[in-house]
Amino acid sequence: MMKKTTLALLLSATLPMAALAADPMPFPLSNLTVKDGAKVEINQFKDAKNCKGCHPRQFKGWQGSMHSIAFIDPVFQAEWAMGETETQGATRNLCGGCHTALGTVTQTVEFKSESGKYGGFTTQGAATQGVSCEVCHSVVDTNISKTANGEHGNASLALAADGAKRGPLSDAKSFGHKVVYSELHTKSEFCANCHNVFNPVHDSFPLEHTYQEWKNSPYAKAEIQCQDCHMVPVDTAIRVADEMKPAKDLKDHGLGGKAGMGGKPRALVHDHNFVGGNAVVAPLLGVPGAQAHADEAKKRLQTAAELDTRISGKQDAPVLEVTVYNRRAGHALPTSLTFIRQVWLEVVITDNQGKELLRSGSLQADNSLPENTVIFQDTAVDVHGKLEHKPWKVAKFSHQNTIPAKGSRTVAYPFTLPNGVTDYQVNVKLHYRSFDQSVADLLLEDKITVPAIEMSQRQQQYRGTTAITGHQG
16 A cells, blocks of 8 residues: 555645645745755854854843744644654644754754654754744745745745844944845744744644734734834833834833944844743743743733623623723734633632632633633634644634734623622633643643733622722732
């Protein structure tokens, strides 16, 4: 019997042979290319520490970031290893294209089946540093015109190994390397190349669609780029979202300085922290800068959303309505792997004697969520409609329930007031986790308890259907 091809094994589905034959990408299933089709070696790319001397601020921000640990992230490594085995290598370049672009274009990524719970990957030199200085500042273009669906994604980056560093300053000069101005580095389209991830087998189904969420949001219409929120301090990102202006247009933003040692003063110099919502992995690894990044991630999460509550219905059969507002994320809450990330409501209603009238969304003893929990999350299924969390098997979302940028979701909680009870207290919390406890148990060798971060909370005292006192936190 003829052995199945790697692509046929991937998701046990098919891709039109015409599309396969027309695929111009040299590192499939990623959309990575090297300028002029040049063959590159890993020693052509420098260690990020080489940049530290002239760019200490940028290096400090990057060190300990999710970008810096993109290759060594144990959660990613374990799932990548599972994909390697289950698809006979089809996911190697697909995942590696973003998590180690340098390892992919130099083809120095190797799989060690004996390493880790499911095996593990190794690479060499600067390629071990994930999304490093050399990756981003070697980008000369995107490959959007060559992608199967005509959209940025799956590492649709064109890199150059000519030693020049591309960036957003048109008059930059350097004694250490050639500098080339790149308008692309000032736009969200730069980030889109890895923050859109498509399943190349199932009609390019968007597994991750952070860029698309932004593109369809009020932030894009206001010309606020990813860089305006993720390359500035949290307090500046808050102002960007509240005033709906790019960082450079904020009054007294305080972001001036020098982009490099010996450089001239600039009105705005971007930080390189790139912090989102992950406060788990970097501290788990104990890398330098981990705790600072975790603390910033928590602060971002705790300023992203707000809660509101109201009571409708009858006096003896009230309905609690909870509205969650996405105030300050320029994309959906949650984003990225929206079928893995968890944003959920915990609701507790008690009478004045402390007796519970309703409870929903409280973590159980095993750190799992009860079945009645309202989770703002997409539901992923395979080609047969069966629930699925492995990205290479996800064919579609059967249900979508994330909260769009500047949007909201309202949830109703009916409950009953016992005879004689008129006064009661509502306590609502909004929580976030990067992944469920079951995911950690499946992927990680060492047992960890996945922490939940409280994003927002609201307490309200009611008499009948009328609010008496309240507190938003």
